[in-house]
Amino acid sequence: MSDIFQLQYALDTFYFLVCGALVMWMAAGFAMLEAGLVRTKNTTEILTKNISLYAIACTMYLVCGYAIMYDGGFLLSGIVGDGATGEAEPATYAPSADFYFQVVFVATAMSIVSGAVAERMKLWAFLLFAVVLTGYIYPMEGSWTWGGASVFGMYTLGDLGFSDFAGSGIVHMAGAAAALAGVILLGARKGKYGPNGEVNAIPGANLPLATLGTFILWLGWFGFNGGSVLATASVESANAVAVVFMNTNAAAAGGLIAALIVAKVLFGKADLTMALNGALAGLVAITAEPSTPTPLQATLFGALGGVLVVFSILTLDKLKIDDPVGAISVHGVVGLLGLLLVPVTNDGSSFSGQIIGAATIFVWVFVTSYIAWYVIKVIMGLRVSEEEEANGVDLAECGMEAYPEFTSSKS
Amino acid sequence: MKMVTAIIKPFKLDEVRESLGDLGVTGVTVTEVKGFGRQKGHTELYRGAEYVVDFLPKVKVEVALADELVERAVEAITSAAQTGKIGDGKIFITNTEQVIRIRTGETGADAI
Numbered sequence: 019m020s021d022i023f024q025l026q027y028a029l030d031t032f033y034f035l036v037c038g039a040l041v042m043w044m045a046a047g048f049a050m051l052e053a054g055l056v057r058t059k060n061t062t063e064i065l066t067k068n069i070s071l072y073a074i075a076c077t078m079y080l081v082c083g084y085a086i087m088y089d090g091g092f093l094l095s096g097i098v099g100d101g102a103t104g105e106a107e108p109a110t111y112a113p114s115a116d117f118y119f120q121v122v123f124v125a126t127a128m129s130i131v132s133g134a135v136a137e138r139m140k141l142w143a144f145l146l147f148a149v150v151l152t153g154y155i156y157p158m159e160g161s162w163t164w165g166g167a168s169v170f171g172m173y174t175l176g177d178l179g180f181s182d183f184a185g186s187g188i189v190h191m192a193g194a195a196a197a198l199a200g201v202i203l204l205g206a207r208k209g210k211y212g213p214n215g216e217v218n219a220i221p222g223a224n225l226p227l228a229t230l231g232t233f234i235l236w237l238g239w240f241g242f243n244g245g246s247v248l249a250t251a252s253v254e255s256a257n258a259v260a261v262v263f264m265n266t267n268a269a270a271a272g273g274l275i276a277a278l279i280v281a282k283v284l285f286g287k288a289d290l291t292m293a294l295n296g297a298l299a300g301l302v303a304i305t306a307e308p309s310t311p312t313p314l315q316a317t318l319f320g321a322l323g324g325v326l327v328v329f330s331i332l333t334l335d336k337l338k339i340d341d342p343v344g345a346i347s348v349h350g351v352v353g354l355l356g357l358l359l360v361p362v363t364n365d366g367s368s369f370s371g372q373i374i375g376a377a378t379i380f381v382w383v384f385v386t387s388y389i390a391w392y393v394i395k396v397i398m399g400l401r402v403s404e405e406e407e408a409n410g411v412d413l414a415e416c417g418m419e420a421y422p423e424f425t426s427s428k429s
Numbered sequence: 430m431k432m433v434t435a436i437i438k439p440f441k442l443d444e445v446r447e448s449l450g451d452l453g454v455t456g457v458t459v460t461e462v463k464g465f466g467r468q469k470g471h472t473e474l475y476r477g478a479e480y481v482v483d484f485l486p487k488v489k490v491e492v493a494l495a496d497e498l499v500e501r502a503v504e505a506i507t508s509a510a511q512t513g514k515i516g517d518g519k520i521f522i523t524n525t526e527q528v529i530r531i532r533t534g535e536t537g538a539d540a541i
Contacts, residue, residue, distance in 0.1 A: 217477075219473075219474070219480035220475075220480075221473075221475045281477075284477065285474045286474075289475070289476060292476060331477070335478065
C-alpha cells in the first residue's frame with residue numbers, strides 16, 4: 019500500500035467524518051428553527067422531540083436501517099474496520115465513516131416531520147413513528163436509490179436515469195411525505211382555521227432562535243451536500259467539493275433573497291419567517307444536483323425554490339394543511355423541484371427518470387407513513403386533548419415549561 | 430394623600446420619570462401593561478395570515494403623593510407623556526388612606 023494511498027484514505031475518511039459532524043449539527047438547526055416558530059407553551063416538547071428523534075434515528079439505523087438500505091447485516095455486522103482491503107472495489111474511506119455519514123441523513127429526514135406536526139401531537143406517538151420511519155420506511159426507499167436495489171424487483175431507478183446527488187427527494191421530500199401523511203391524520207391546530215375559511219396566524223415565539231436555526235442548517239448543509247461528493251483527496255474530487263460548497267451557498271442566498279422580495283410584494287412587509295424558509299428552500303432545491311450547475315444557475319435554482327416556497331405555504335394554508343414551520347413546502351414541494359431541475363444541468367439524468375423516482379419515493383413514503391400513523395392513532399391516539407393543547411403540550415407531555423416563572427421550591 | 434396612576438406610551442417613560450424627579454418625587458412603581466382604549470388594536474401579518482393585536486403595550490406609572498404635589502405632578506406627567514396623537518394614555522387619581530414605610534414603620538405623608 020503506497021504512502022499516497024494511505025494519505026488519500028486518511029484524508030477522505032477525515033473529510034467524510036467532518037462532513038457527517040456538520041450534518042449532525044443540522045439536528046440542532048432544526049431544533050432551534052422549530053422552537054422559534056412554535057409558541058412558548060410548546061417549546062420544551064418540540065425540543066424533546068428533536069433531540070429524542072435524533073437518538074432514535076441513530077439507534078434504529080444502526081440496528082436495522084443500514085442493513086436494509088445497503089444490505090450490510092443487522093447491527094452493522096457487515097461493517098469491517100478497514101475499507102482498503104477485502105472488497106473487490108475497496109472504498110477509499112473507512113466503512114464506519116460511511117455509516118456515520120449515512121445515519122445523520124436519516125435523522126435529518128425525521129427532523130423534517132417534527133416541525134410539521136408541532137404543537138398538537140402526542141410526544142410518544144411521534145417517537146413511535148420515528149422508530150418506523152428511521153428503521154424501515156426511509157431505509158427501504160434509500161435502498162432503491164442510493165442502495166441501487168430494484169423496487170420490489172420491478173424496476174431499478176438508476177437505470178431509468180434517476181439522479182439525486184445529496185437527497186432533495188431521498189431525504190427531504192421523503193421526510194415531507196411522512197409529515198404530510200401525519201398532518202392529514204392529525205388535523206390543524208385549534209384556532210388556525212376559522213369556520214368561514216379564514217386563515218389565522220399563530221405567530222412563533224422566538225424569531226432569534228428561528229434565525230439561528232436557519233444559520234445552523236445553512237452551515238450544516240455544506241456537510242450535507244459537500245460530503246456527498248464522498249471524497250476530497252484528489253484534484254478532481256477537491257474541485258468537485260469546492261464547486262458543491264460554492265453552489266450550495268449561492269442557492270441558499272438566492273432562495274432567501276427571492277422569498278424576502280416575494281413576501282414584501284405580497285404582504286407589504288418583509289416577513290422574516292418566509293425569508294428563513296426561502297434560504298432553506300434554496301438549499302433543498304440545489305441538493306439534488308449541486309455539482310453541475312454554474313454559480314448563476316445555482317443562484318437561480320435557489321431563487322426558484324424561494325419563490326415556490328412562499329406560494330406553497332399560502333396554498334397549503336388554503337387547503338387547511340396546517341404546517342407551523344413550513345416543512346412540507348420547504349422540503350416536499352421544493353424537494354420535488356430540486357429533482358426536476360437535475361436534468362437541466364446533468365446529462366446523466368432524465369426527466370422521466372426523475373419523475374418516476376420522485377413518484378416512487380413519494381408514494382412509498384406517503385402510503386407506508388399513512389398506515390403507520392393510522393395504526394398509532396388507533397392504538398394510542400395522535401393528538402393531545404383540546405384542553406392539553408390549549409394549556410400547551412409542554413405541561414401535558416413533559417410536565418415542565420421552557421420558561422418557568424413564579425415557581426417555588428416549597429413542596 | 431393621593432395615588433396618581435398614569436398609563437403612558439412606553440417610549441415616554443424616561444421623560445416622565447425625569448419630570449417627576451424634577452418635582453422632588455422620591456419613588457414610583459412602573460409596570461409593563463397591555464390594554465386598549467379608543468386607539469383599539471391593530472392587525473399584523475405573519476406568514477401571509479392576519480392576526481389582530483387587541484391589546485397594545487403601555488407602561489403604568491404609579492406614584493403616591495402628598496395632596497399639594499398632585500396638581501404639579503399631573504402637569505409634569507401630561508407635558509412629558511404627550512405626543513398629541515391617539516394612544517397617549519390616561520391619568521387616574523385616587524385617594525390613598527394610609528402609607529406605611531416598612532423599614533421604619535413611619536406612616537402618612539412622612540412615609541411617602
